[in-house]
Amino acid sequence: MSMPKRPAMVREAAAKGGKKWYLEILIFIGVFVVAMVAEGIPTFVLQLILSISTGELIPTEYPDWYTVGSLFATGLGTVVVILFCRFVQKRDIRSIGFRKERAAVEYLVGAAVGTVLFAAAVLICVLTGSMTLDPQRFAVGVWLLYLMGFLIQGMSEEVICRGYFMVSLARKNHLAVAVFVSSLAFSLMHIFNSGVTFLALFNILLFGVFAALYVLRRGNLWGACAMHSLWNFVQGNVFGISVSGTGAGVSPLAATANEQRTVWNGGAFGAEGGLAVTIVLTVGILLVLFVMKDREADAPQEVTVSGDPSVNVEGYDPFAMENGVENDASDDSLENG
Numbered sequence: 001m002s003m004p005k006r007p008a009m010v011r012e013a014a015a016k017g018g019k020k021w022y023l024e025i026l027i028f029i030g031v032f033v034v035a036m037v038a039e040g041i042p043t044f045v046l047q048l049i050l051s052i053s054t055g056e057l058i059p060t061e062y063p064d065w066y067t068v069g070s071l072f073a074t075g076l077g078t079v080v081v082i083l084f085c086r087f088v089q090k091r092d093i094r095s096i097g098f099r100k101e102r103a104a105v106e107y108l109v110g111a112a113v114g115t116v117l118f119a120a121a122v123l124i125c126v127l128t129g130s131m132t133l134d135p136q137r138f139a140v141g142v143w144l145l146y147l148m149g150f151l152i153q154g155m156s157e158e159v160i161c162r163g164y165f166m167v168s169l170a171r172k173n174h175l176a177v178a179v180f181v182s183s184l185a186f187s188l189m190h191i192f193n194s195g196v197t198f199l200a201l202f203n204i205l206l207f208g209v210f211a212a213l214y215v216l217r218r219g220n221l222w223g224a225c226a227m228h229s230l231w232n233f234v235q236g237n238v239f240g241i242s243v244s245g246t247g248a249g250v251s252p253l254a255a256t257a258n259e260q261r262t263v264w265n266g267g268a269f270g271a272e273g274g275l276a277v278t279i280v281l282t283v284g285i286l287l288v289l290f291v292m293k294d295r296e297a298d299a300p301q302e303v304t305v306s307g308d309p310s311v312n313v314e315g316y317d318p319f320a321m322e323n324g325v326e327n328d329a330s331d332d333s334l335e336n337g
Helices: 009-015 021-054 064-073 075-085 103-127 140-170 175-188 198-218 222-237 259-265 277-292 331-335
Strands: 133-134 255-257 308-312
Touching: 009 140, 021 064, 021 075, 021 140, 021 175, 064 075, 064 140, 075 140, 103 133, 103 222, 103 259, 103 277, 103 308, 140 175, 140 198, 140 222, 175 198, 175 277, 198 277, 255 259, 259 277
Parallel strands: none
Antiparallel strands: 133 255
């Protein structure tokens, strides 16, 4: 087993400096709150419209147009985080993981990975008798809007948790710390979801670890964005399973969970709260660690540290001592950056 090496996206971010893990956490909390406020403004407007139309202050049911609108609103969180990385951390968008090399291929591969992974979890549920699937009629137009909404929503969470937070942590901390802390934060983001359990939070932590390792192995964020989006879309809008306790949208299949076997199907939270997902994600993590190889989407580019063109990312690894190799660039040059 081997941890991924630091891809160019991390080394380029490290060229702009970095902070200890506890400071990065405090900064992340502030950025996350601002991002949630930005996403909450259009969602509040949708909530107001829904309340006026139904005459209920807190509606008992949320129509598809509200859910789809809320998914699209998550794009504002992406904008907030990218602006923070660009103008506060002085990081190029490539250091977030949006690299143009093989972007389309990486996105399509990630979409396939997300689809296959969740389909495997559903297969386990069916084989254990904890879930049955039945076909149903659905509105194709609304279904496609859900797809577009989840493409935005999945990207938003990956930008926040992996492209921004994990990479920020990795600039000056061990990669294992960056992976675990960012994954734990991702899990805690779901702590107030309906039907949440300890196993559900653990599974979301596993998803975060898998996505983080996948990003580091592939050297870009495109694949993880697609994987996350399709994982959610297939879950709620192909199999008709509640997505992290938030319910399901229109789908060609309707899943019925066996209430006697919630340990497998996750109960009210959805499959993400069951052992089927635990198994699939554990296998996925092992495959990334033992089978998948590091693949740089592009060669490391010369990036200056502290404005000094004589020091570049290729010559500086902020945690090279993990491998017993000394840095070519001085630590002082990073601290002053």
